Amino acid sequence: MTARAPSGRLRGSTVTAIVFGGLLLLAAGLGAVSLIGADTAGRRDRAAALVAELALSDLALFTEARYTRNPALADLHTPFQDGPASLEHFPTASLIVAPRGLPAGRLEAREE
């Protein structure tokens, strides 16, 4: 069992082992650096404390419109508030969903 072919070149399986071994080592190293280096629990605790203190309820991820800043507290048809025929025009709306749990009214049609 040799690492080299009779021609003196490295065997294909040896090259494969080196390349895959190297990549796996690199992946493990990157994973270890990012997992060990971060103070995730402490950071999340401090952020959660701020959320509790200020009674915050939504993410400050999309700040372009009222219903994207606080989607949970927006009403279902806010995108159309500027006009009944106005279409949704914020790109963010393709990343979030419409709020649920709105007060339910209903329409009933009956024949008297």
Added chain:
Amino acid sequence: MRATFERRRHLLDFAVRSLARRPTKNLGLVAVYALVVFVVGSVMLYGAAIRREAAAMLASGPELTAQAMTMGRHEMSRSADVAALKGLRGARRIEPRLWGYLWDSAGAANYTVMVPTASDTAHALAKGEAIVGEGVARARKLAPGKMLFLVSPSGKFLKTRVKAILSAESALVSSDLVLVEEGDFRAFFELPADAWTDIAITVTNPREVTTVAEKAGLKLPGHRFVSRADMSRSAEALFSWREGLTLALLAGALLAFAILAFDKASGLSAEEKREIGILKAIGWESRDVIAVKLAEGGLISGLAFLLGVIGAWTHVFFFSAGLFEPVLKGWATLYPRFPLAPTLDALEMATLAMLTVLPYMAAILVPVWRTASADPDAVMR
């Protein structure tokens, strides 16, 4: 045992040599394949990380938020509404909130102006003081001690001195906040003394949220009660597989990949067929031919998968998913800069492999098996 190992090793040697005979084609294939894994992997890692982050942060928010509604639109709550909820069984804390939006035409950004709740001693403010979020400080180049002027759309003017800047660690929830004192807020927005944006209710027993919401609903029938579960649901749906842009992005990547796999599955090239025919003619068994071809596919898949995953991990956790920023930012000027906590999720990796490696391997197996089991003379003709 050793003989089997040597046999496998020789097959692998042969597969590598065979790949090396067509370096441009195979390297190109690995590059495209790795790019697909990179895009799909980045979306997956980013979505999962941000959902985890949001869930961890929002878990300590109020269990219920009561919002007055008039004609299907949000309305201000009154002090009488807050008083009506006093003594609500199961509620530990009932606190009216004051917050509103301010569009800053100079910075072209939307800020959330907010008053710290009465019980929040950590952010207590005196008249003329303000605490700003990391995004606001970045956009307006603020530092503690600097002056911050707010001008309302109606021309009202509020002069404040920045007392502190909220830590960047919480940017995901606080980036656009401008905290001011209650008197300043009411004067600035010309708000009557008994008006509140909404009411935050902290429930003693989280399992009783629905009951408490029902009871509170009887006291305030004109209010809508949004539970923390509803809010978490909107956070969970972020970058969900089934929604909008994410789906479009993934569908594009997977479609490109499907074309690639289909090209493979629809048949081998004449050169590859000839190669298989020669191998069979000189005495190779079909089993060995299939093993070599699968090894070739496995090497390409494995290499592309590893490269793609390493690239996606570096992109998301070391560069905060910088390539997605223009998409995520939308039309907002204030985009929070926040660190994402990596978590190694075996299920995520398995899903990514299932989506990319499995179809490719399946696509090679069928034509190779068909050619390898045919008569070598017929294959070579």
